[in-house]
Amino acid sequence: MLLKTVFFLVSAACSTTLGSGLEPQIPSVASFTPSHGAFELSSVVQIVVDSKHASHGTPSLLDFANTFRDDLKDVVSYLGIVPVSLSPNIPGITLGIPTIYLTLDTSSKYNLYNGEPTDEGYNLVVTPSSVTIKSSAPLGVWWGTRTLLQQAALQLSKGVPSVSFPAGDIHDSPGWEVRGFMLDAGRHWYETTFLSDLCIYASFFKLNEIHLHASDNLWNPAFLYGDGNEGWKNLYAAFRFQPPAGSSLEGLVPRKNESWTKNKFLQMQGTCAKHGVTIIPEIDTPGHSLVFNQWKPELMEAGAPDHLNLSHPDTIPTIKSVWDEFLPWFSAPEVSIGADEYDAALADDYISFVNTMAAHITSTARKSIRIWGTREPSNTLSISPNVTIQHWDFPGDTISVQLLASGYRVINSEQAFLYLDGKTSDGGQFPQTLDEDLLWGARWAPNVFSATDPSNNTRADAPGLRGALFALWNDWGNNATTALEAYYQLARSAAVFGEKAWAGSGVRSTELSRAQFDAAYLPLNAAAPGQNLNRVVRPAHGDVVFAHATPPRPSLDTGVPSVGPPYTLAFRVQPDAHDPGAGVLFAGIDSKLHVANLTFEATGQLYALGYVLPTDRFTSVEIHATREYTYAVIDDEAHPRYWYTLMDIWGEYMALGNMSFAAPSQHIGGEGFKGTIRDVMLTLGA
Numbered sequence: 001m002l003l004k005t006v007f008f009l010v011s012a013a014c015s016t017t018l019g020s021g022l023e024p025q026i027p028s029v030a031s032f033t034p035s036h037g038a039f040e041l042s043s044v045v046q047i048v049v050d051s052k053h054a055s056h057g058t059p060s061l062l063d064f065a066n067t068f069r070d071d072l073k074d075v076v077s078y079l080g081i082v083p084v085s086l087s088p089n090i091p092g093i094t095l096g097i098p099t100i101y102l103t104l105d106t107s108s109k110y111n112l113y114n115g116e117p118t119d120e121g122y123n124l125v126v127t128p129s130s131v132t133i134k135s136s137a138p139l140g141v142w143w144g145t146r147t148l149l150q151q152a153a154l155q156l157s158k159g160v161p162s163v164s165f166p167a168g169d170i171h172d173s174p175g176w177e178v179r180g181f182m183l184d185a186g187r188h189w190y191e192t193t194f195l196s197d198l199c200i201y202a203s204f205f206k207l208n209e210i211h212l213h214a215s216d217n218l219w220n221p222a223f224l225y226g227d228g229n230e231g232w233k234n235l236y237a238a239f240r241f242q243p244p245a246g247s248s249l250e251g252l253v254p255r256k257n258e259s260w261t262k263n264k265f266l267q268m269q270g271t272c273a274k275h276g277v278t279i280i281p282e283i284d285t286p287g288h289s290l291v292f293n294q295w296k297p298e299l300m301e302a303g304a305p306d307h308l309n310l311s312h313p314d315t316i317p318t319i320k321s322v323w324d325e326f327l328p329w330f331s332a333p334e335v336s337i338g339a340d341e342y343d344a345a346l347a348d349d350y351i352s353f354v355n356t357m358a359a360h361i362t363s364t365a366r367k368s369i370r371i372w373g374t375r376e377p378s379n380t381l382s383i384s385p386n387v388t389i390q391h392w393d394f395p396g397d398t399i400s401v402q403l404l405a406s407g408y409r410v411i412n413s414e415q416a417f418l419y420l421d422g423k424t425s426d427g428g429q430f431p432q433t434l435d436e437d438l439l440w441g442a443r444w445a446p447n448v449f450s451a452t453d454p455s456n457n458t459r460a461d462a463p464g465l466r467g468a469l470f471a472l473w474n475d476w477g478n479n480a481t482t483a484l485e486a487y488y489q490l491a492r493s494a495a496v497f498g499e500k501a502w503a504g505s506g507v508r509s510t511e512l513s514r515a516q517f518d519a520a521y522l523p524l525n526a527a528a529p530g531q532n533l534n535r536v537v538r539p540a541h542g543d544v545v546f547a548h549a550t551p552p553r554p555s556l557d558t559g560v561p562s563v564g565p566p567y568t569l570a571f572r573v574q575p576d577a578h579d580p581g582a583g584v585l586f587a588g589i590d591s592k593l594h595v596a597n598l599t600f601e602a603t604g605q606l607y608a609l610g611y612v613l614p615t616d617r618f619t620s621v622e623i624h625a626t627r628e629y630t631y632a633v634i635d636d637e638a639h640p641r642y643w644y645t646l647m648d649i650w651g652e653y654m655a656l657g658n659m660s661f662a663a664p665s666q667h668i669g670g671e672g673f674k675g676t677i678r679d680v681m682l683t684l685g686a
């Protein structure tokens, strides 16, 4: 019975033919040799995992296969049940069921551009009856599944009724080992669920690392260095790993609501690993250390509340004890100890601190360490060559070509190409998303450190050049951006970076042109499976998500957790005269709208519109939101009122910024709201 259906669907699907080429995807694949025919992805397909290797690795080949199955169903909505089974060989031909076969070949060899072996390469062979993805390790197979999913997504975006993979042979592997981004989670709080979604998203573009900057403080000289007012005690500083109850480290995390419990962290780290993404945690010392000094003021360097005094006998034991507590949480083979922007005059103290921590972390946890690039003007000591240096600054760092020449391993995070700042940057120093004119124009790749002076750049195959990480900083703290606004800054940047860090610039003939990238990005962003950071909803009727003329009181659950911009939320409201400021008008998983002052709440922060609703009549409110702003039109007012944040820029001036909020769409009314809400309509489009 089943087999008959299968044959029918296969032959029906054969009428769809596409060209013999692959759709240009992100990142580009290294090579594709076409052969004859195509693999038609009919509604019945099976995934078969080579039983000899199914349990190989953590995550195992079978784990990756199960995630792939869910993703395939997510991207190709016409698929029925997609079974995952085990077999020692490809069974598809004999059974007649189109088969995607995942296997390992430990004799396969893939190399990075510098010649070092990598397990991230894969071979994808498409015949009319099967697709075989093969690598030396499960991670390489995982990246092969991303290639297949992207081909499917790109075809479907062109309106074809079903997917047809051109027969042929793809060989692909990354040019560099380190590909990803740093997120400043020290100055801005993020939930682990959001971080998990970011990993899942980044993985679609074959990024393999998220570097989590997990401790830091705002930088504001009036607070830090103001005359004897001890303002440093009140400047925002945070450490995100929550010590267990009763631990001697509890004082390090006074705001428990802005810290990750071990369970939540491990869950997030595991989700990331299941998508091929390694979380590289960073605890930043001995600079950027206000949070440690707020906890133990005796460790402070006199006159520099954000620096640790490395000569104090308790400093290094304290920092070691912090790492000892949290190292067992981390599954990455390496961690970052930060180590940026410390006193040049204390170079020897700094260098011996770095080397002491490297030795400690290696001996207790068998992990190696990274530090940010910092010039160490010492004639007597030098950083251990086992420490990877993450370059970010000319001329503050020792020049990377010199570091590489002296045998250090280097990661490129050069700020001129790769730094972003949340919402705004001082004097326009950094863009909101990676500057694509610059990246394409300068033919940026991990081996490019300078747009103007080629002597600072290396060859793509330079030994020791490990790859690159771009960085999203949060210099203006928690209230400058929502978590989703951080995603809006990262989304397209992650994709363009995925191409550059996997393939490079000017190495392979198959690299994407800028036009090819532009054409592929939007459909791939829309199709990226496993998360819904765009907060897309698909209304049953046109653009109307819901309409409720008289929603029941006290609260209506609409079943729609959140809706991403652009949207319009229109309603009429009359607060209760006895308790006009109580409760919320709308609430969702990403935001709430409080009746008091029409205040939006997102990521734990409050943004008041400053409008007080009258209690003697209904007011009509229309909220319009895009990824750049949210505003309200109230009654017949001629001017829209924007929701703003006010950012303190280095303590020098205050800057207004617009806020983008997802629609608080799950509940209408609640949390003590006693007035009347009417004529609610949520539509897509602003």
Ligand SMILES: *[C@@H]1O[C@H](CO)[C@@H](O)[C@H](O)[C@H]1NC(C)=O
Pocket: 300, 301, 302, 309, 310, 311, 312, 313
């Ligand atoms: C660092 O601590 C040592 C030992 O307590 C102390 O003698 C020294 O003055 C401190 N240095 C600074 C700059 O705070």
Ligand SMILES: *[C@@H]1O[C@H](CO)[C@@H](O)[C@H](O)[C@H]1NC(C)=O
Pocket: 362, 384, 385, 386
């Ligand atoms: C570097 O690491 C290796 C292997 O862990 C170790 O034997 C060596 O002593 C380290 N070198 C330095 C300078 O720390």
Ligand SMILES: *[C@@H]1O[C@H](CO)[C@@H](O)[C@H](O)[C@H]1NC(C)=O
Pocket: 394, 395, 399, 450, 451, 452, 453, 455, 456
């Ligand atoms: C490149 O390196 C040279 C020294 O070799 C330096 O003078 C120059 O300023 C560097 N910076 C950039 C951005 O190229």
Ligand SMILES: *[C@@H]1O[C@H](CO)[C@@H](O)[C@H](O)[C@H]1NC(C)=O
Pocket: 581, 596, 597, 608, 610
């Ligand atoms: C509304 O905002 C004003 C200042 O903008 C503030 O004084 C007032 O307390 C707020 N009211 C409520 C109910 O939050």
Ligand SMILES: *[C@@H]1O[C@H](CO)[C@@H](O)[C@H](O)[C@H]1NC(C)=O
Pocket: 189, 255, 257, 258, 603, 604, 605
């Ligand atoms: C955590 O609690 C503090 C103090 O009550 C508050 O200021 C902050 O906004 C809260 N953070 C979040 C994310 O809710």
Ligand SMILES: *[C@@H]1O[C@H](CO)[C@@H](O)[C@H](O)[C@H]1NC(C)=O
Pocket: 218, 476, 477, 479, 480, 606, 607, 644, 645, 646, 647, 648
């Ligand atoms: C955001 O936080 C800064 C401190 O970093 C503060 O000065 C500003 O008033 C806050 N803005 C809002 C809208 O709460």
Ligand SMILES: *[C@@H]1O[C@H](CO)[C@@H](O)[C@H](O)[C@H]1NC(C)=O
Pocket: 628, 629, 642, 656, 657, 658
């Ligand atoms: C907010 O967005 C509007 C519409 O784009 C713009 O006109 C306005 O200048 C923005 N305000 C700020 C403070 O950026």
